Amino acid sequence: MPDTSIAAATHRVPERQLEDVAQLAVTLSGRLARMRPDGIAQVIAEALEQVAAEACADKCQLVEFSGNGAVAHVYGSATADAARGQGRASVIDEWLIERLARGELVTISRPEELPVEAMALKEQARRTGSCSLLGIPASVAGDVVCALVIDSLWFPRRWSPELVERLQLVAELLGSGLQRERNDRTLRANVAMIEQLNARLEADNVYLKEEIKTFHDFDDIVGESATLRLALTRLAQVAPTNSSVLLMGPTGTGKELFARAVHERSRRHARPLVRVNCAALPPTLVESELFGHEKGAFTGAVAMRQGRFELADGGTIFLDEIGDLTPDIQVKFLRVLQEGEFERVGSSRTKKVDVRVIAATHHDLEKAVAEGRFRADLYYRLSVYPIRLPSLTERREDIPRLVWFFIHRHQRELGRQIRKVPQAVLETLQRYSWPGNVRELENVIERAMIASTGDVLQLDDSTTDARSAVTPDGESTTLDSVQRAHIEAVLERCGWRINGPGNAAERLGLHPNTLRFRMKKLGVARADARNQHHPPAAT
Numbered sequence: 103m104p105d106t107s108i109a110a111a112t113h114r115v116p117e118r119q120l121e122d123v124a125q126l127a128v129t130l131s132g133r134l135a136r137m138r139p140d141g142i143a144q145v146i147a148e149a150l151e152q153v154a155a156e157a158c159a160d161k162c163q164l165v166e167f168s169g170n171g172a173v174a175h176v177y178g179s180a181t182a183d184a185a186r187g188q189g190r191a192s193v194i195d196e197w198l199i200e201r202l203a204r205g206e207l208v209t210i211s212r213p214e215e216l217p218v219e220a221m222a223l224k225e226q227a228r229r230t231g232s233c234s235l236l237g238i239p240a241s242v243a244g245d246v247v248c249a250l251v252i253d254s255l256w257f258p259r260r261w262s263p264e265l266v267e268r269l270q271l272v273a274e275l276l277g278s279g280l281q282r283e284r285n286d287r288t289l290r291a292n293v294a295m296i297e298q299l300n301a302r303l304e305a306d307n308v309y310l311k312e313e314i315k316t317f318h319d320f321d322d323i324v325g326e327s328a329t330l331r332l333a334l335t336r337l338a339q340v341a342p343t344n345s346s347v348l349l350m351g352p353t354g355t356g357k358e359l360f361a362r363a364v365h366e367r368s369r370r371h372a373r374p375l376v377r378v379n380c381a382a383l384p385p386t387l388v389e390s391e392l393f394g395h396e397k398g399a400f401t402g403a404v405a406m407r408q409g410r411f412e413l414a415d416g417g418t419i420f421l422d423e424i425g426d427l428t429p430d431i432q433v434k435f436l437r438v439l440q441e442g443e444f445e446r447v448g449s450s451r452t453k454k455v456d457v458r459v460i461a462a463t464h465h466d467l468e469k470a471v472a473e474g475r476f477r478a479d480l481y482y483r484l485s486v487y488p489i490r491l492p493s494l495t496e497r498r499e500d501i502p503r504l505v506w507f508f509i510h511r512h513q514r515e516l517g518r519q520i521r522k523v524p525q526a527v528l529e530t531l532q533r534y535s536w537p538g539n540v541r542e543l544e545n546v547i548e549r550a551m552i553a554s555t556g557d558v559l560q561l562d563d564s565t566t567d568a569r570s571a572v573t574p575d576g577e578s579t580t581l582d583s584v585q586r587a588h589i590e591a592v593l594e595r596c597g598w599r600i601n602g603p604g605n606a607a608e609r610l611g612l613h614p615n616t617l618r619f620r621m622k623k624l625g626v627a628r629a630d631a632r633n634q635h636h637p638p639a640a641t
Contacts, residue, residue, distance in 0.1 A: 122156045123268040127275060134279040142283040146177045146276060153252065153272060157236075157265065161253040164273075165194065166280055167246055171203040194251070195222040198237055202249035208237035211260045234259045238270050240277030247277040301408075323359050324507045325500030329492035333360070340487045341367035346439070348424075348484045349462040351491030354539030357462040360491060361420040364460055373417030376410045381423035388431050390447050399448025409446065411438060415455040424484065425465035425476060436480045459484065494536040494543060501532050504540065508547040509559065516548070521557040524611025526588060530561065533584045558611050561585070586624040589617075598628055 130149050137145055146164055154162035161178070168174040176194060197220040201208050210216060211234050213227035227233035234254035239246050250273035323334065340347055341364045349357045358377065365375040383391050390399075394409030410419060427435065438444050439459060443452050461484045470476035494501070505528065509520045527550075536542055546561070553562035589610065596606040600614050607614040621627070 119156060119158075120264055120268060123153075123265065123272070126152050126156060127268065127271045130272060130275050134275060134282070137279065137282075140283075142279055143177070145279060149272070149276060150177060153250070153269065157252055157269065158259075159252045159254050163194070163251045163253075164276055165199070165202065165249045165251060167203055167248060169245070171246070173199060195220050197221075198223065198235075198251070202237050202239045202251075203246055205239045205241055205246050207239065207266070208235065209261050209266070210235040212258050232258050234261075236261045236266065236269070238266065238273045240270075240273040242274075242277050242281045247281050249273070250276065322507075323356060323363060324503050325497055326503070327492070327497035327500045329496045330500060333489055333491055336487070336489045337363055338367070340364065340489070342369065343487075344368075344370075344458050346458070346484055346486045347460045348467075348486075348488045349460065349491060350467075350488055351464065352493045352539055353464045354541030355491040355493060356540055357422065357491060358420065360489065361418075361422075361460045361462065365418040365420075365458075368418065368458065370417045370458055374414060375418045375420060376414035377420045377422065378410050379422045381426040385428050388428065389434065392431070393434070393444045393446055395447035396449045399446070403448070406446075409444075411444060411455050411457055412453065414457045416457075418458045418460060421459065421461045423463055423465075424461040425463040425467055425470055429477070432477045432480050436477065436483065439480070439483045494539040498532045501543065502528050504543055505531065505547055505559075508544045509551065512548050512551055516551050518551050518554065519557055520551060520554060520559050522611065523559045524609075526592060526610045527559055527561055530585055530588050533588070560612065560616070585620075586626055589621065589624065589626050593626070593628075 126149070130145075133145055133149075150162040150164060154160070164177040165173055166175040166177070173194070197217065198208060210223075213224065213233045216223050216227065216233060223233060223235070232254070236252040237249055238251075239249040241247065250269060252269070323330075337360060347361075347364055349360050351357060361377075362375060365371060378391065380388065390403075390407070390409070392409050392411055394407050394412055395403050397403060397406045434444060438455070438457070442454050442456060444455070445452055467476055467481050467485070471478045471481050502523075505523055509523070512518075513520055531543070531546070538545070547559075549562040550559055554560045589606070592609050593600075593606045596604060596609065599605045600607050600617055605614070607617040610617060612620065
């Protein structure tokens with residue numbers, strides 16, 4: 103005997119109902135076309151309410167699938183009867199999900215049609231006494247995006263092909279809307295990522311433009327002295343690691359060149375080496391310069407700015423004159439070293455960076471620690487691998503190489519063709535004590551090139567200033583006195599001849615008139631000539 107309850111539900115769906123579902127599809131299509139990128143959830147919720155009402159169902163859900171077929175999200179909406187507590191929440195059975203994810207249409211009219219593996223649905227049917235289920239998958243470009251799941255929990259019914267056809271259209275419209283929302287979300291994420299990359303590239307570009315003017319490769323470290331070779335050996339040992347490096351030595355010894363050499367020989371060489379001169383920054387701007395600031399963080403902060411640590415993320419930061427950092431900045435700097443974390447000025451959001459630190463100082467940091475001017479824990483963090491850079495007086499044998507190096511560096515920009523450096527000039531330079539070290543030597547050579555009109559290097563008169571120095575024998579002197587003593591020694595060997603074969607001017611690499619002018623300026627004269635002008639006092 104046929105089941106009269108099912109027979110009652112198998113009659114042809116009224117034309118009006120089919121028209122209403124078709125009209126729902128038309129309305130839904132228009133709403134989806136005008137939908138804001140973030141409005142898909144509201145459109146789906148309202149559409150499910152209408153589908154449940156038009157299909158005379160107790161429950162209507164939309165299951166969204168991820169790319170691998172797993173359930174990404176379930177949108178649901180109950181009818182008014184279910185909302186009043188007359189219904190139960192339907193079950194998303196694992197068996198049902200597998201069928202729908204494969205793109206299979208599922209139609210169940212009564213519990214007997216459920217397969218053995220649909221255990222959850224069978225248990226639900228046992229409680230309600232009925233199970234009528236319709237599952238309609240929707241595909242976009244061959245991928246199942248979602249599935250419309252309609253339940254009749256209390257009354258059995260059959261799903262007519264005409265109704266299924268129209269509901270299939272609704273499911274595909276919702277699937278297209280979901281895919282559009284996914285694409286928009288992906289596009290927004292990509293745009294945000296591109297903006298971040300562009301901001302970082304722009305910041306890197308600005309920094310690199312600032313740095314390009316002072317760029318030096320590690321090959322610019324010139325010399326063969328034992329003290330320099332020792333420092334270079336230590337550099338080669340530490341460069342491939344990620345350890346912090348502390349460069350110690352007097353001002354002008356080339357600490358930045360060593361920092362660049364460490365960076366270029368490290369695994370971080372593809373990222374920037376960011377340089378910060380701590381001594382050149384006003385105390386009020388050090389924190390902003392190192393860690394950045396948010397817009398409006400202080401007067402003049404008209405835009406967000408990345409700090410030097412952010413610019414160096416993945417690379418190396420070189421902190422020159424680290425001993426000049428104030429105590430409060432030392433605390434924040436220690437946190438970056440220990441945890442790789444900091445906050446921009448005006449922000450409470452913690453940012454993480456991966457930065458190798460190379461610090462440099464001409465101060466005695468151990469003495470500063472003992473006096474309480476520098477944190478001991480920060481000092482030990484920085485001095486994992488200290489390298490001492492020798493002063494120029496400790497490597498006098500490198501001066502001739504350095505002289506020619508600076509000549510080749512500057513002669514094109516100065517329009518000079520220096521082919522000879524007199525031995526007297528080299529000896530004069532080697533006898534001077536160079537309080538400004540290599541930097542001072544470069545300045546002296548550049549001034550000498552400007553003053554030299556021919557192809558022979560001549561020291562400029564302005565280099566003979568009154569700065570005190572100490573010669574190797576410990577005698578207190580100046581560059582003036584060094585030149586005067588050297589000219590007198592050459593004149594004595596030449597019998598004080600300024601003209602003629604083997605004269606002093608030729609040995610000194612000077613024109614005779616230039617030598618006479620230099621002798622007059624330095625007060626160089628034969629002892630008998632001086633005695634004629636200044637006779638000894640009577641005894």
